Amino acid sequence: AQKITQTQPGMFVQEKEAVTLDCTYDTSDPSYGLFWYKQPSSGEMIFLIYQGSYDQQNATEGRYSLNFQKARKSANLVISASQLGDSAMYFCAMRESGGYQKVTFGTGTKLQVIP
């Protein structure tokens, strides 16, 4: 079974609008971390935001917020006031506390911001 599922291969959003990128995960580990990374066309992986499984509040970092619904095992990324520079691939990832601590990545969502 997929541990991280991103069901939207591509999305469009109008500049200045908000957009939600979906991510669901699967784990039986009670302690885990969820991450979002941005990969622009230049190729580097840029860390955006982190949510811990025990965190009570949804994480926020500037225009990025993570809508964490633990019971539903979802960790959607919300980007407010989209900018042209937000056009990129976005990857959801999970780190579990067991095993060799690797980070499992989803297949990504390509976001295109339209002027």
Place this chain on the structure above:
Amino acid sequence: DAGITQSPRYKITETGRQVTLMCHQTWSHSYMFWYRQDLGHGLRLIYYSAAADITDKGEVPDGYVVSRSKTENFPLTLESATRSQTSVYFCASSESVAADNEQFFGPGTRLTVL
């Protein structure tokens, strides 16, 4: 400059050749990782290392060899390159393996095997 670097950034080689991709980090992070990125697969772990001289396989280790004689370096070698190893390779490091510890990624190496 501090951070994590990879070299070369681009490499074209032929089937059967040996290729080594270099990764260097200046943070003295204990943990280092090699991923490959292919369309439709996201990033998949090839090998990881918990410390100097400690390495272990990830999801897709076949055809790759790693070493870690120094904390700051984690080279990845393709012993006999195949076309299926055409990919973008990312090196990453992290200070610990706590669930809340992010990984920092290098800029990637785009490898083409002809």
